[in-house]
Amino acid sequence: MLLKIEKWIDRFIDIIGGIATVAMLLMMLNVFYDAIMRYAFNVSSIGMQEMEWHLFSVVFLLGIAYALKSDGHVRVDILYDRWSPQTQAVINIAGTLLLMIPLSLLIIHGSIWFVHEAYISGEISGDPGGLTHRWLIKAVIPLSFIFLVISAIGFMIRNFNIYRGIEAPKAHSVEDDVF
Template sequence: MLLKVERILDRFSDIIGWISAALMLVMLVNVFYDAILRYFFRTGSIAMQELEWHIFSVVFLFGISYALKEEGHVRVDVLYDGFSPKLKAIINIVGTFIFLIPLAYLIISGSIWFVHESYTMGEISGDPGGLTHTYLIKSVIPLSFILLIVSALGFVVRNIRMYRGQVFSSQDKIEDNIL
Protein backbone atom coordinates (compact mmCIF):
# COMPACT_ATOMS: atom_id res chain seq x y z
CA MET A 1 0.00 0.00 0.00
CA LEU A 2 2.76 2.47 0.92
CA LEU A 3 4.57 1.63 -2.30
CA LYS A 4 1.49 2.58 -4.36
CA VAL A 5 1.06 5.84 -2.48
CA GLU A 6 4.76 6.61 -2.90
CA ARG A 7 4.60 5.89 -6.63
CA ILE A 8 1.60 8.18 -7.10
CA LEU A 9 3.25 11.01 -5.17
CA ASP A 10 6.59 10.46 -6.93
CA ARG A 11 4.85 10.54 -10.30
CA PHE A 12 3.26 13.83 -9.29
CA SER A 13 6.69 15.22 -8.37
CA ASP A 14 8.12 13.92 -11.66
CA ILE A 15 5.40 15.79 -13.57
CA ILE A 16 6.29 18.98 -11.70
CA GLY A 17 9.95 18.37 -12.56
CA TRP A 18 9.02 17.85 -16.20
CA ILE A 19 7.07 21.12 -16.20
CA SER A 20 10.11 22.90 -14.72
CA ALA A 21 12.37 21.43 -17.39
CA ALA A 22 9.96 22.42 -20.17
CA LEU A 23 9.74 25.95 -18.78
CA MET A 24 13.53 26.10 -18.68
CA LEU A 25 13.54 25.44 -22.44
CA VAL A 26 10.89 28.13 -22.94
CA MET A 27 13.05 30.52 -20.93
CA LEU A 28 16.08 29.62 -23.05
CA VAL A 29 14.19 30.45 -26.25
CA ASN A 30 12.93 33.69 -24.71
CA VAL A 31 16.44 34.79 -23.66
CA PHE A 32 17.85 33.84 -27.08
CA TYR A 33 15.12 35.81 -28.85
CA ASP A 34 15.61 38.82 -26.59
CA ALA A 35 19.41 38.76 -27.04
CA ILE A 36 19.11 38.53 -30.84
CA LEU A 37 16.73 41.48 -30.91
CA ARG A 38 18.90 43.55 -28.59
CA TYR A 39 22.32 42.95 -30.12
CA PHE A 40 21.55 42.51 -33.81
CA PHE A 41 18.51 44.71 -34.31
CA ARG A 42 19.07 47.28 -31.54
CA THR A 43 15.56 46.81 -30.22
CA GLY A 44 13.96 44.83 -27.47
CA SER A 45 10.90 44.30 -25.38
CA ILE A 46 10.50 45.06 -21.71
CA ALA A 47 7.70 42.49 -21.59
CA MET A 48 10.05 39.79 -22.91
CA GLN A 49 12.67 40.69 -20.31
CA GLU A 50 10.09 40.53 -17.55
CA LEU A 51 8.87 37.22 -18.92
CA GLU A 52 12.42 35.87 -18.45
CA TRP A 53 12.32 36.73 -14.76
CA HIS A 54 8.85 35.33 -14.33
CA ILE A 55 9.65 32.05 -16.06
CA PHE A 56 12.83 31.73 -14.00
CA SER A 57 10.87 32.19 -10.79
CA VAL A 58 8.37 29.50 -11.83
CA VAL A 59 11.21 27.11 -12.72
CA PHE A 60 12.82 27.73 -9.35
CA LEU A 61 9.62 27.50 -7.30
CA PHE A 62 8.34 24.37 -9.04
CA GLY A 63 11.82 22.86 -9.04
CA ILE A 64 11.86 22.85 -5.24
CA SER A 65 9.30 20.02 -5.20
CA TYR A 66 11.28 17.95 -7.67
CA ALA A 67 14.54 18.60 -5.80
CA LEU A 68 12.97 17.25 -2.61
CA LYS A 69 11.81 14.11 -4.41
CA GLU A 70 15.31 13.57 -5.83
CA GLU A 71 16.90 14.47 -2.47
CA GLY A 72 18.77 17.35 -4.08
CA HIS A 73 17.92 19.69 -1.23
CA VAL A 74 20.44 21.20 1.16
CA ARG A 75 21.35 19.42 4.37
CA VAL A 76 24.48 18.76 6.39
CA ASP A 77 25.74 15.76 4.47
CA VAL A 78 28.98 15.61 6.45
CA LEU A 79 26.98 14.30 9.40
CA TYR A 80 24.05 12.74 7.55
CA ASP A 81 26.12 10.43 5.33
CA GLY A 82 27.49 8.55 8.33
CA PHE A 83 24.07 7.75 9.80
CA SER A 84 22.27 4.44 9.45
CA PRO A 85 19.33 4.25 7.00
CA LYS A 86 16.87 4.10 9.92
CA LEU A 87 18.33 7.19 11.57
CA LYS A 88 18.32 9.01 8.22
CA ALA A 89 14.64 8.11 7.78
CA ILE A 90 13.78 9.38 11.26
CA ILE A 91 15.65 12.64 10.67
CA ASN A 92 13.91 13.12 7.31
CA ILE A 93 10.45 12.43 8.71
CA VAL A 94 10.89 14.61 11.79
CA GLY A 95 12.51 17.40 9.76
CA THR A 96 9.67 17.33 7.26
CA PHE A 97 6.97 17.63 9.93
CA ILE A 98 8.79 20.12 12.16
CA PHE A 99 10.40 22.39 9.56
CA LEU A 100 9.28 21.86 5.97
CA ILE A 101 5.50 21.54 6.25
CA PRO A 102 5.04 24.35 8.83
CA LEU A 103 7.25 26.70 6.79
CA ALA A 104 5.38 25.82 3.59
CA TYR A 105 2.08 26.43 5.37
CA LEU A 106 3.29 29.84 6.61
CA ILE A 107 4.35 30.83 3.12
CA ILE A 108 1.05 29.66 1.63
CA SER A 109 -1.06 31.48 4.21
CA GLY A 110 1.12 34.57 4.03
CA SER A 111 1.13 34.82 0.25
CA ILE A 112 -2.57 34.28 -0.47
CA TRP A 113 -3.39 37.87 0.53
CA PHE A 114 -0.48 39.01 -1.66
CA VAL A 115 -2.07 37.35 -4.72
CA HIS A 116 -5.55 38.54 -3.78
CA GLU A 117 -4.38 42.13 -3.35
CA SER A 118 -2.64 42.06 -6.72
CA TYR A 119 -5.75 40.65 -8.40
CA THR A 120 -8.24 43.06 -6.82
CA MET A 121 -6.21 46.16 -7.67
CA GLY A 122 -5.50 44.98 -11.22
CA GLU A 123 -1.76 45.27 -10.70
CA ILE A 124 0.44 45.57 -13.77
CA SER A 125 4.14 46.05 -14.27
CA GLY A 126 5.56 49.41 -13.24
CA ASP A 127 7.64 49.54 -16.42
CA PRO A 128 6.15 50.96 -19.60
CA GLY A 129 5.50 48.09 -21.99
CA GLY A 130 5.75 45.57 -19.15
CA LEU A 131 3.50 42.63 -18.45
CA THR A 132 -0.03 42.88 -17.18
CA HIS A 133 -1.83 40.46 -14.85
CA THR A 134 1.01 40.25 -12.33
CA TYR A 135 -1.26 38.31 -9.98
CA LEU A 136 -0.63 35.27 -12.20
CA ILE A 137 3.06 35.15 -11.37
CA LYS A 138 2.36 35.94 -7.73
CA SER A 139 -0.09 33.04 -7.58
CA VAL A 140 2.80 30.68 -8.29
CA ILE A 141 4.14 31.32 -4.78
CA PRO A 142 1.32 29.63 -2.83
CA LEU A 143 0.84 27.05 -5.59
CA SER A 144 4.48 26.00 -5.50
CA PHE A 145 4.40 25.49 -1.75
CA ILE A 146 1.21 23.43 -2.04
CA LEU A 147 3.11 21.29 -4.55
CA LEU A 148 6.02 21.14 -2.10
CA ILE A 149 3.72 19.78 0.62
CA VAL A 150 2.48 17.07 -1.76
CA SER A 151 6.09 16.17 -2.59
CA ALA A 152 6.93 16.22 1.12
CA LEU A 153 4.21 13.63 1.73
CA GLY A 154 5.84 11.38 -0.86
CA PHE A 155 9.20 12.01 0.82
CA VAL A 156 7.72 11.00 4.18
CA VAL A 157 6.18 7.82 2.73
CA ARG A 158 9.54 6.89 1.15
CA ASN A 159 11.27 7.43 4.49
CA ILE A 160 8.65 5.36 6.34
CA ARG A 161 9.40 2.56 3.90
CA MET A 162 13.13 3.11 4.44
CA TYR A 163 12.65 2.96 8.20
CA ARG A 164 10.76 -0.32 7.83
CA GLY A 165 13.54 -1.68 5.64
CA GLN A 166 11.38 -1.72 2.51
CA VAL A 167 13.77 -0.32 -0.07
CA PHE A 168 13.23 -0.31 -3.83
CA SER A 169 14.22 -3.45 -5.62
CA SER A 170 15.36 -3.28 -9.22
CA GLN A 171 11.99 -4.83 -10.22
CA ASP A 172 10.12 -2.01 -8.47
CA LYS A 173 12.14 0.54 -10.49
CA ILE A 174 11.38 -1.30 -13.75
CA GLU A 175 7.66 -1.51 -12.97
CA ASP A 176 7.65 2.15 -11.95
CA ASN A 177 9.14 3.17 -15.31
CA ILE A 178 6.57 1.10 -17.19
CA LEU A 179 3.61 2.64 -15.33
Protein backbone atom coordinates (compact mmCIF):
# COMPACT_ATOMS: atom_id res chain seq x y z
CA MET A 1 0.00 0.00 0.00
CA LEU A 2 2.75 2.46 0.95
CA LEU A 3 4.63 1.71 -2.27
CA LYS A 4 1.52 2.61 -4.30
CA ILE A 5 1.10 5.88 -2.42
CA GLU A 6 4.78 6.68 -2.89
CA LYS A 7 4.58 5.98 -6.64
CA TRP A 8 1.43 8.13 -6.97
CA ILE A 9 3.09 11.01 -5.13
CA ASP A 10 6.23 10.62 -7.27
CA ARG A 11 4.17 10.80 -10.47
CA PHE A 12 2.30 13.85 -9.19
CA ILE A 13 5.52 15.63 -8.23
CA ASP A 14 7.01 14.70 -11.64
CA ILE A 15 4.10 16.62 -13.20
CA ILE A 16 4.90 19.60 -10.95
CA GLY A 17 8.54 19.32 -12.04
CA GLY A 18 7.36 19.30 -15.66
CA ILE A 19 5.40 22.50 -15.06
CA ALA A 20 8.52 24.08 -13.55
CA THR A 21 10.48 22.97 -16.62
CA VAL A 22 7.96 24.58 -18.97
CA ALA A 23 8.09 27.76 -16.86
CA MET A 24 11.89 27.72 -17.17
CA LEU A 25 11.66 27.45 -20.94
CA LEU A 26 9.11 30.28 -21.05
CA MET A 27 11.35 32.38 -18.83
CA MET A 28 14.33 31.79 -21.13
CA LEU A 29 12.26 32.78 -24.17
CA ASN A 30 10.99 35.85 -22.33
CA VAL A 31 14.50 36.95 -21.35
CA PHE A 32 15.76 36.31 -24.90
CA TYR A 33 12.90 38.33 -26.41
CA ASP A 34 13.30 41.13 -23.87
CA ALA A 35 17.08 41.37 -24.44
CA ILE A 36 16.70 41.41 -28.23
CA MET A 37 13.99 44.06 -28.10
CA ARG A 38 15.92 46.19 -25.63
CA TYR A 39 19.38 46.07 -27.21
CA ALA A 40 18.57 45.63 -30.90
CA PHE A 41 15.47 47.82 -31.19
CA ASN A 42 15.75 50.02 -28.08
CA VAL A 43 12.24 48.98 -26.99
CA SER A 44 11.53 47.99 -23.40
CA SER A 45 8.45 46.53 -21.75
CA ILE A 46 7.82 46.70 -18.01
CA GLY A 47 5.33 43.85 -18.33
CA MET A 48 7.92 41.58 -19.95
CA GLN A 49 10.48 42.43 -17.28
CA GLU A 50 7.98 41.66 -14.53
CA MET A 51 7.07 38.41 -16.28
CA GLU A 52 10.74 37.38 -15.98
CA TRP A 53 10.67 37.45 -12.19
CA HIS A 54 7.17 35.97 -12.08
CA LEU A 55 8.34 32.99 -14.13
CA PHE A 56 11.52 32.71 -12.06
CA SER A 57 9.35 32.55 -8.94
CA VAL A 58 7.27 29.75 -10.46
CA VAL A 59 10.42 27.82 -11.43
CA PHE A 60 11.95 28.19 -7.99
CA LEU A 61 8.83 27.58 -5.92
CA LEU A 62 7.56 24.57 -7.89
CA GLY A 63 11.08 23.21 -8.21
CA ILE A 64 11.38 22.85 -4.43
CA ALA A 65 9.00 19.87 -4.30
CA TYR A 66 10.68 18.24 -7.30
CA ALA A 67 14.15 18.73 -5.77
CA LEU A 68 13.04 16.91 -2.63
CA LYS A 69 11.47 14.09 -4.62
CA SER A 70 14.58 13.61 -6.75
CA ASP A 71 16.88 13.95 -3.72
CA GLY A 72 18.45 17.04 -5.27
CA HIS A 73 18.20 19.20 -2.16
CA VAL A 74 21.16 20.53 -0.23
CA ARG A 75 22.40 18.45 2.65
CA VAL A 76 25.59 18.40 4.71
CA ASP A 77 27.01 15.04 3.73
CA ILE A 78 30.14 15.02 5.92
CA LEU A 79 28.61 12.68 8.52
CA TYR A 80 25.45 11.63 6.71
CA ASP A 81 27.26 9.61 4.03
CA ARG A 82 29.07 7.54 6.67
CA TRP A 83 25.89 6.34 8.33
CA SER A 84 23.88 3.26 7.39
CA PRO A 85 20.85 3.62 5.10
CA GLN A 86 18.58 2.90 8.08
CA THR A 87 20.17 5.70 10.16
CA GLN A 88 19.93 8.06 7.18
CA ALA A 89 16.27 7.14 6.79
CA VAL A 90 15.55 7.89 10.46
CA ILE A 91 17.29 11.28 10.16
CA ASN A 92 15.37 12.07 6.98
CA ILE A 93 12.04 11.17 8.57
CA ALA A 94 12.81 13.12 11.77
CA GLY A 95 13.98 16.19 9.84
CA THR A 96 10.90 16.08 7.65
CA LEU A 97 8.49 15.69 10.58
CA LEU A 98 10.16 18.15 12.92
CA LEU A 99 11.36 20.84 10.50
CA MET A 100 10.13 20.67 6.92
CA ILE A 101 6.43 19.95 7.39
CA PRO A 102 5.88 22.39 10.31
CA LEU A 103 7.73 25.17 8.46
CA SER A 104 5.78 24.44 5.27
CA LEU A 105 2.47 24.53 7.14
CA LEU A 106 3.48 27.81 8.77
CA ILE A 107 4.28 29.33 5.37
CA ILE A 108 1.01 28.03 3.89
CA HIS A 109 -0.96 29.48 6.79
CA GLY A 110 0.92 32.78 6.71
CA SER A 111 0.73 33.30 2.95
CA ILE A 112 -2.95 32.62 2.34
CA TRP A 113 -3.97 36.02 3.74
CA PHE A 114 -1.27 37.56 1.52
CA VAL A 115 -2.93 36.09 -1.58
CA HIS A 116 -6.40 36.93 -0.30
CA GLU A 117 -5.50 40.59 0.30
CA ALA A 118 -3.99 40.88 -3.19
CA TYR A 119 -7.13 39.36 -4.71
CA ILE A 120 -9.62 41.45 -2.71
CA SER A 121 -7.75 44.70 -3.37
CA GLY A 122 -7.27 43.92 -7.07
CA GLU A 123 -3.53 44.47 -6.65
CA ILE A 124 -1.65 45.30 -9.83
CA SER A 125 1.88 46.37 -10.60
CA GLY A 126 2.84 49.80 -9.37
CA ASP A 127 4.68 50.47 -12.62
CA PRO A 128 2.89 51.76 -15.72
CA GLY A 129 2.58 48.94 -18.23
CA GLY A 130 3.13 46.35 -15.51
CA LEU A 131 1.21 43.15 -14.98
CA THR A 132 -2.26 42.93 -13.47
CA HIS A 133 -3.70 40.18 -11.25
CA ARG A 134 -0.75 40.14 -8.86
CA TRP A 135 -2.65 37.60 -6.70
CA LEU A 136 -1.91 34.89 -9.29
CA ILE A 137 1.82 34.94 -8.69
CA LYS A 138 1.32 35.31 -4.95
CA ALA A 139 -0.91 32.21 -5.00
CA VAL A 140 2.07 30.15 -6.12
CA ILE A 141 3.60 30.58 -2.64
CA PRO A 142 1.05 28.57 -0.61
CA LEU A 143 0.47 26.23 -3.55
CA SER A 144 4.16 25.39 -3.81
CA PHE A 145 4.38 24.62 -0.11
CA ILE A 146 1.30 22.40 -0.37
CA PHE A 147 3.18 20.53 -3.10
CA LEU A 148 6.25 20.43 -0.83
CA VAL A 149 4.18 18.83 1.96
CA ILE A 150 2.90 16.22 -0.52
CA SER A 151 6.47 15.60 -1.69
CA ALA A 152 7.61 15.38 1.94
CA ILE A 153 5.01 12.70 2.61
CA GLY A 154 6.37 10.71 -0.34
CA PHE A 155 9.91 11.33 0.93
CA MET A 156 8.99 10.01 4.38
CA ILE A 157 7.28 6.95 2.89
CA ARG A 158 10.38 6.24 0.78
CA ASN A 159 12.60 6.57 3.85
CA PHE A 160 10.26 4.40 5.92
CA ASN A 161 10.49 1.74 3.21
CA ILE A 162 14.30 2.09 3.21
CA TYR A 163 14.32 1.73 6.99
CA ARG A 164 12.23 -1.44 6.75
CA GLY A 165 14.47 -2.80 3.97
CA ILE A 166 11.63 -2.88 1.41
CA GLU A 167 13.24 -0.29 -0.85
CA ALA A 168 16.90 0.24 -1.68
CA PRO A 169 18.33 3.71 -1.07
CA LYS A 170 19.10 5.78 -4.14
CA ALA A 171 22.73 5.47 -5.14
CA HIS A 172 24.54 8.81 -5.10
CA SER A 173 27.12 9.31 -7.81
CA VAL A 174 29.40 12.09 -8.99
CA GLU A 175 27.16 12.62 -12.04
CA ASP A 176 24.33 13.61 -9.68
CA ASP A 177 26.41 16.60 -8.53
CA VAL A 178 26.72 18.05 -12.05
CA PHE A 179 23.35 19.80 -11.96
